[in-house]
Amino acid sequence: MSEVKARRMNMSQAIAMAMYDAMELDSSVIALGEDIADPQGGGVFKCTAGLSDRFGTERVRSTPIAEQAIMGAAVGAALAGMRPVAEIMLMNFITVAMDQVVNHAAKLRFMTGGQTHVPLTIRTATGAGFGTGGQHADYLEAWFAHTAGIKVVAPSTPADAYGLLLSCIFDDDPCLFVESLPLYFAMGEAPVAGERIPLGKAKVVREGSDITVVSYSRTMVEVQAVAKELEKQNISVEVIDLRSIVPLDMDTVLASVAKTGRLVVAHEAQVDFGVGAEIATRVHRELFGQLRAPVGRVGAARSPVPFSKALEDAFIPTKQRITAAILETLR
Numbered sequence: 001m002s003e004v005k006a007r008r009m010n011m012s013q014a015i016a017m018a019m020y021d022a023m024e025l026d027s028s029v030i031a032l033g034e035d036i037a038d039p040q041g042g043g044v045f046k047c048t049a050g051l052s053d054r055f056g057t058e059r060v061r062s063t064p065i066a067e068q069a070i071m072g073a074a075v076g077a078a079l080a081g082m083r084p085v086a087e088i089m090l091m092n093f094i095t096v097a098m099d100q101v102v103n104h105a106a107k108l109r110f111m112t113g114g115q116t117h118v119p120l121t122i123r124t125a126t127g128a129g130f131g132t133g134g135q136h137a138d139y140l141e142a143w144f145a146h147t148a149g150i151k152v153v154a155p156s157t158p159a160d161a162y163g164l165l166l167s168c169i170f171d172d173d174p175c176l177f178v179e180s181l182p183l184y185f186a187m188g189e190a191p192v193a194g195e196r197i198p199l200g201k202a203k204v205v206r207e208g209s210d211i212t213v214v215s216y217s218r219t220m221v222e223v224q225a226v227a228k229e230l231e232k233q234n235i236s237v238e239v240i241d242l243r244s245i246v247p248l249d250m251d252t253v254l255a256s257v258a259k260t261g262r263l264v265v266a267h268e269a270q271v272d273f274g275v276g277a278e279i280a281t282r283v284h285r286e287l288f289g290q291l292r293a294p295v296g297r298v299g300a301a302r303s304p305v306p307f308s309k310a311l312e313d314a315f316i317p318t319k320q321r322i323t324a325a326i327l328e329t330l331r
Contacts, residue, residue, distance in 0.1 A: 014158035018165040033087025037062040071100035078120040091126035105174040106149035117172040127181035134304030139269035152245040156220035158188040163197030180218040200247030208238035211262040216242040261292035271299035
């Protein structure tokens with residue numbers, strides 16, 4: 001296993017560490033994707049740097065720019081007893097391979113009466129903030145959360161990225177691991193080597209009494225900053241990081257909202273038909289008589305991600321918009 005000497009690292013390093021440790025633990029773990037081997041630079045975001053030098057290009061394979069081929073090969077390898085980690089460079093590009101993901105990887109266990117497992121992990125990155133436009137930065141997690149048979153994970157810290165990725169790789173069902181582009185090089189607490197974080201277990205990041213805010217991935221950074229600022233106004237915000245979207249840890253969410261009586265859900269994906277809508281519905285159903293206000297939702301506008309910097313800043317959920325939603329819910 002890799003040794004963690006630094007107390008802090010970024011998410012790119014944590015993902016590389018998880019990949020290294022998984023490949024050391026189990027020779028059936030392989031990786032494939034565009035430019036991921038060291039002769040091609042160890043991945044665009046350096047999440048696979050050093051892997052092919054250590055484990056060889058038989059286990060760490062750079063592929064052509066062909067998402068259908070990557071996913072088709074990964075599904076086949078999983079069926080044959082391997083534990084492939086397939087990198088689709090950007091989440092928008094996964095649309096090219098939706099048939100392999102939705103109709104094959106997610107459904108083969110059901111269509112074989114449970115006789116076949118597909119232990120496949122799909123790593124993909126996304127997120128606005130770099131002016132990459134409408135075909136490179138969408139959060140599409142709700143599409144896959146709506147698909148039975150696939151787990152969906154979205155970490156917000158390096159330590160969570162490490163522990164959740166290990167759990168995905170050694171899960172016997174397909175997992176979609178969503179990485180935030182803006183968080184790749186943000187520093188955070190280093191993970192504990194070998195420590196896996198269970199899928200479907202949310203984390204109470206900050207305890208509070210006035211209102212609960214649920215989020216995940218990059219938007220968690222904004223939520224925590226808002227909670228810290230509102231504390232100066234004597235507003236106590238409880239912050240929950242979902243970490244896993246599927247399985248969804250509603251027990252933790254419901255326990256928190258039962259205490260505070262108020263909820264805001266914030267995510268970078270579009271508000272319409274999103275994860276926040278599902279959580280709001282469940283909370284309204286389970287805690288209708290205990291809620292002090294309707295559940296608030298904050299997310300992206302119903303639009304492709306803009307290229308213009310000014311429009312892009314207006315598109316994503318900012319600290320100002322999250323603060324406004326919290327104050328409106330409190331009123």
